[in-house]
Amino acid sequence: MNTLDEQLRELIPRMRRFALSLTRNSSSADDLVQASLERALSSWAGKRAEGDVRAWLFSILYRQFLDAHRRSRRYARMLEFFTGRDDAEPSTERTVIAQSTLQAFDRLPTEQRALLLMVSVEGLTYKEVADILDVPTGTVMSRLSRARQALRQLSDGEISSPSLRILK
Amino acid sequence: MISMPPSERDLHAYVDHQLSEADRRVLDAWLANHPDAAAQVRAWQQDAQQLRAALGGALQQPANPELDPALIRQRLKRQSHRRLASAAVLLIAVGIGGFSGWQAREMTLVRSSVLPMTDALQAYRLIAQQGILPADYKVDTDGDMQRWLDRYFTQASRLPDLKSAGFEPVSGRLLSTDEGPAAMVMYEDRSGHKVSFYVRPPGPKNTFLPRGSRSDGDLQADYWSGGGYNYAMVSPVDTPAAPMLKQSLPF
Numbered sequence: 001m002n003t004l005d006e007q008l009r010e011l012i013p014r015m016r017r018f019a020l021s022l023t024r025n026s027s028s029a030d031d032l033v034q035a036s037l038e039r040a041l042s043s044w045a046g047k048r049a050e051g052d053v054r055a056w057l058f059s060i061l062y063r064q065f066l067d068a069h070r071r072s073r074r075y076a077r078m079l080e081f082f083t084g085r086d087d088a089e090p091s092t093e094r095t096v097i098a099q100s101t102l103q104a105f106d107r108l109p110t111e112q113r114a115l116l117l118m119v120s121v122e123g124l125t126y127k128e129v130a131d132i133l134d135v136p137t138g139t140v141m142s143r144l145s146r147a148r149q150a151l152r153q154l155s156d157g158e159i160s161s162p163s164l165r166i167l168k
Numbered sequence: 169m170i171s172m173p174p175s176e177r178d179l180h181a182y183v184d185h186q187l188s189e190a191d192r193r194v195l196d197a198w199l200a201n202h203p204d205a206a207a208q209v210r211a212w213q214q215d216a217q218q219l220r221a222a223l224g225g226a227l228q229q230p231a232n233p234e235l236d237p238a239l240i241r242q243r244l245k246r247q248s249h250r251r252l253a254s255a256a257v258l259l260i261a262v263g264i265g266g267f268s269g270w271q272a273r274e275m276t277l278v279r280s281s282v283l284p285m286t287d288a289l290q291a292y293r294l295i296a297q298q299g300i301l302p303a304d305y306k307v308d309t310d311g312d313m314q315r316w317l318d319r320y321f322t323q324a325s326r327l328p329d330l331k332s333a334g335f336e337p338v339s340g341r342l343l344s345t346d347e348g349p350a351a352m353v354m355y356e357d358r359s360g361h362k363v364s365f366y367v368r369p370p371g372p373k374n375t376f377l378p379r380g381s382r383s384d385g386d387l388q389a390d391y392w393s394g395g396g397y398n399y400a401m402v403s404p405v406d407t408p409a410a411p412m413l414k415q416s417l418p419f
Contacts, residue, residue, distance in 0.1 A: 120184070
């Protein structure tokens with residue numbers, strides 16, 4: 001059992017980074033990580049991870065995020081509290097934001113952020129990402145293409161509000 | 169194998185190192201002759217590279233001790249113990265319920281049944297007067313009692329506010345009765361007088377009660393129905409605050 005704890009400890013910084021990229025707020029990010037770890041630890045006995053532990057944890061975290069997001073959407077004010085408004089400027093806690101890439105990244109919709117983080121930063125396979133997002137691999141690839149394009153345009157300085165761009 | 173010319177997906181897969189070694193070499197060769205596509209691929213690679221660098225900092229956050237797996241494991245264990253403990257309380261309540269139900273039955277044999285909320289009076293005697301049953305739950309802060317009750321009786325009416333009569337909720341007890349699970353909340357005033365609020369389902373015959381009151385020996389019961397439950401307030405007949413209490417009842 002302690003080897004699992006060791007594995008988890010090693011992966012916690014990555015979970016926190018993923019959570020931060022989803023919530024854009026470090027305290028909600030840690031709440032999200034904590035809830036995900038609880039879920040992971042209580043379902044571990046039933047599910048011996050046959051695949052990558054990291055992908056498994058990411059998928060728990062993503063699902064927890066969506067659940068919380070959905071729940072909080074019912075309370076518009078809660079949403080502001082939980083994630084910050086979706087098109088809001090990055091919260092002051094995100095002092096890390098200096099580079100234009102990161103600024104551009106932060107302006108992307110949640111799902112594109114999750115996708116780029118998992119593929120480009122974490123290097124998960126398309127198949128793993130497809131499982132996490134619960135969509136076919138082909139969908140992952142077309143969404144990835146759109147996400148890359150959006151990131152490219154935003155970091156090229158074509159600062160247009162993402163909601164105004166027509167995405168196929 | 170990828171086919172030539174490569175699709176955009178192939179180019180992404182190339183950027184993400186998700187092509188086989190053979191495909192990769194084929195694409196390397198193709199890109200060497202197609203500068204536009206090569207520039208596009210380089211731009212994506214650069215973005216990915218910059219993103220990795222930019223997000224690298226987020227891996228260096230100071231550790232948050234709340235997230236330690238061992239701690240979380242402990243917390244989960246405590247939670248499940250607490251759940252087991254409350255299950256045990258229910259079992260005990262069922263056991264004792266048999267006993268108090270039996271006492272109640274004795275009473276109903278003597279008097280011709282159907283006196284409403286006899287079990288509420290019986291519970292008061294067992295808990296408040298004879299001290300036979302300890303409380304399951306004691307109040308720490310204001311509002312806890314309501315939360316405790318809400319765990320078991322989700323739609324029950326709010327606990328009556330008896331502050332004006334000088335009474336505050338102090339403890340709670342779960343019981344089992346012939347009519348179903350019941351809860352009794354004990355109120356006390358400064359001089360130790362006790363009154364109880366009692367709630368349970370209407371029972372298998374769905375006996376809802378018109379508002380009423382009756383006395384039984386040294387005790388007085390006010391009873392009513394609402395929100396799918398039956399309620400009773402039980403107090404000693406000689407409670408000095410009786411008129412005040414009566415005013416505080418939620419009807």
